[in-house]
Amino acid sequence: MTERDDQIQETSITDVFASFEGDVPASGRRSSPARLVRRYLPAVFAFLAVLLVWEGLTRLFGVESFVLSKPSEILNSFSETSGLIWGAGMRTLFEAAGGFVIGTSLAVATSLAAAHWVGFRQGVLPLAIVLNATPIAALAPIFNNWFGLTNPFSKMAVVAVVVYFPVMINTTRGLLEVDPAELELMRSLAASPSEVTRRIRIPRALPYFFSSLKVASVLSLIAAIIAEYFGGPQDVLGQYIVNRAQLFQFPDAWAAILVASILGVVFYLLILAAERWLMPWHVSFRTSE
Amino acid sequence: MSAPVVEARGLGKVFGTGEAETEALRGIDLEIAEGDFVSLIGPSGCGKSTLLRLIGDLVSPTTGTLVVNGKEPRQSRLDRDYGIVFQSATLLDWRSVQKNVELPLEIMDFPDAERPTRAREMLDLVQLAGFADHHPWQLSGGMQQRVAIARALAFRPALLLMDEPFGALDEMTREAMQQEVLRVWGETGTSVVFVTHSIPEAVFLSTRVVVMSPRPGRISDEIMVDLPPKRDLDTREDPRYFELVIEVREALRRGESGSSGS
Numbered sequence: 001m002t003e004r005d006d007q008i009q010e011t012s013i014t015d016v017f018a019s020f021e022g023d024v025p026a027s028g029r030r031s032s033p034a035r036l037v038r039r040y041l042p043a044v045f046a047f048l049a050v051l052l053v054w055e056g057l058t059r060l061f062g063v064e065s066f067v068l069s070k071p072s073e074i075l076n077s078f079s080e081t082s083g084l085i086w087g088a089g090m091r092t093l094f095e096a097a098g099g100f101v102i103g104t105s106l107a108v109a110t111s112l113a114a115a116h117w118v119g120f121r122q123g124v125l126p127l128a129i130v131l132n133a134t135p136i137a138a139l140a141p142i143f144n145n146w147f148g149l150t151n152p153f154s155k156m157a158v159v160a161v162v163v164y165f166p167v168m169i170n171t172t173r174g175l176l177e178v179d180p181a182e183l184e185l186m187r188s189l190a191a192s193p194s195e196v197t198r199r200i201r202i203p204r205a206l207p208y209f210f211s212s213l214k215v216a217s218v219l220s221l222i223a224a225i226i227a228e229y230f231g232g233p234q235d236v237l238g239q240y241i242v243n244r245a246q247l248f249q250f251p252d253a254w255a256a257i258l259v260a261s262i263l264g265v266v267f268y269l270l271i272l273a274a275e276r277w278l279m280p281w282h283v284s285f286r287t288s289e
Numbered sequence: 290m291s292a293p294v295v296e297a298r299g300l301g302k303v304f305g306t307g308e309a310e311t312e313a314l315r316g317i318d319l320e321i322a323e324g325d326f327v328s329l330i331g332p333s334g335c336g337k338s339t340l341l342r343l344i345g346d347l348v349s350p351t352t353g354t355l356v357v358n359g360k361e362p363r364q365s366r367l368d369r370d371y372g373i374v375f376q377s378a379t380l381l382d383w384r385s386v387q388k389n390v391e392l393p394l395e396i397m398d399f400p401d402a403e404r405p406t407r408a409r410e411m412l413d414l415v416q417l418a419g420f421a422d423h424h425p426w427q428l429s430g431g432m433q434q435r436v437a438i439a440r441a442l443a444f445r446p447a448l449l450l451m452d453e454p455f456g457a458l459d460e461m462t463r464e465a466m467q468q469e470v471l472r473v474w475g476e477t478g479t480s481v482v483f484v485t486h487s488i489p490e491a492v493f494l495s496t497r498v499v500v501m502s503p504r505p506g507r508i509s510d511e512i513m514v515d516l517p518p519k520r521d522l523d524t525r526e527d528p529r530y531f532e533l534v535i536e537v538r539e540a541l542r543r544g545e546s547g548s549s550g551s
């Protein structure tokens with residue numbers, strides 16, 4: 001229970017996101033509106049600049065819409081088809097969120113078991129790391145077959161499997177990567193293994209858990225849309241995008257992609273908010289007083 | 290009540306096996322009476338921490354017998370007979386100062402109503418009452434170490450084990466903390482085993498200084514500190530204090546040369 005030599009490999013994508021989080025302002029909890037503006041203004045400008053250049057170049061060179069639609073066309077479609085694409089977006093989000101909850105729950109259960117039983121950890125973790133390297137979206141046709149093409153659960157299953165690995169691997173790592181001095185302190189207090197898990201391992205694992213959740217939130221939408229490409233109900237983002245593209249209605253397809261990315265960002269921000277609420281003590285959120 | 294709090298006979302500890310074998314301690318005989326303040330002093334690597342950790346059942350002896358509070362060390366740990374303070378405070382970042390002090394009380398199932406009262410008493414004792422709601426990272430090193438002491442004493446253990454608790458502090462803070470520990474010791478009547486590599490610190494604090502020598506770690510000398518029980522600034526200027534400092538220094542030197550000769 002106290003062995004901690006296990007070096008569990010973290011997925012590289014998590015590192016990328018972790019470094020991105022380093023950007024979070026240290027004074028996060030009490031940012032004034034003025035600070036927020038100052039902080040995000042460059043990003044807003046960059047975003048607008050990209051749109052302008054995009055619009056300008058496509059106009060200048062007369063790029064056809066099926067090659068690259070103009071932002072103005074996309075925005076036009078975005079407002080005209082808003083009922084349709086937001087409806088599709090909500091159904092896709094339902095699949096993504098359902099799969100996210102299932103995958104995360106299973107991952108946390110596995111992690112707790114892995115932290116508790118050395119044998120379990122030694123048997124299961126290498127297997128998990130191997131499976132993690134499998135392109136999981138390839139499972140979509142199989143799940144369609146298992147659970148039924150029109151059953152949203154077949155999409156949730158794909159999402160759950162995609163979400164499962166990064167969350168499980170990172171959370172397990174967090175549960176095991178505990179300061180030996182803290183374990184010694186708990187031993188001196190004759191604390192039971194479950195006390196150690198509750199009072200040391202879980203709080204210590206929270207930062208790892210949340211950083212994997214942020215990755216998983218984005219992955220879950222990607223996985224849901226890819227799963228939808230493999231067939232199923234038509235009123236979801238994946239199928240909508242495929243259908244509009246086949247009809248050469250590319251601005252519509254782009255508008256649906258825009259909905260997907262807005263949903264992805266909102267999902268991500270929700271996790272970020274939950275993280276701050278649950279671990280206000282964490283280094284990256286500390287206020288200097 | 291004359292049974293010793295710690296009684297070691299021929300205690301030895303070997304880490305590892307074969308090539309990687311390290312004999313950390315050999316033939317340790319040590320008796321610590323109730324109310325004693327005993328310092329373990331010796332060069333780095335002579336097994337001071339190992340001896341302390343043996344008493345706390347954080348490692349097990351290879352040879353010899355050890356009785357803590359009249360029991361097997363393991364039983365003594367399970368009975369929560371001792372509190373321990375390490376060189377680093379090891380406070381939990383996600384808990385306030387008060388909640389850190391309550392940690393042992395939670396683990397030991399103290400009643401909900403009693404925990405905050407106890408914790409506040411302890412914070413009073415280490416003069417940190419005003420910092421109960423702060424978080425560890427908002428405190429200086431010395432303050433963090435005082436919280437660790439409050440935590441170690443919160444459940445009123447019979448024995449306090451301290452492993453170079455002030456090693457990381459500057460000289461001024463260190464002297465203030467020494468005074469603090471003596472006051473706490475006077476008020477609680479706990480027996481203390483205190484690891485240090487500072488000779489003045491050992492003499493100033495202790496009723497007895499145990500001098501250790503390395504390779505393998507043994508007890509080479511024991512020096513009774515016959516200074517008045519009340520220690521303060523005057524103590525540090527007492528001629529007897531200087532004599533004792535010299536005595537301990539010479540004992541340390543003898544221990545080192547003795548070990549290289551054998």
Ligand SMILES: Nc1ncnc2c1ncn2[C@@H]1O[C@H](COP(=O)(O)OP(=O)(O)O)[C@@H](O)[C@H]1O
Nearest residue numbers: 304305311313332333334335336337338339340
């Ligand atoms: N867990 C351990 N495993 C192997 N060797 C150890 C361990 N703990 C201590 N030692 C060795 O035992 C000797 C005594 O160490 P220690 O008790 O920490 O000395 P001190 O506290 O006096 O500096 C050292 O040689 C050290 O390397």
Ligand SMILES: [Mg+2]
Nearest residue numbers: 337338339452
């Ligand atoms: Mg040491």
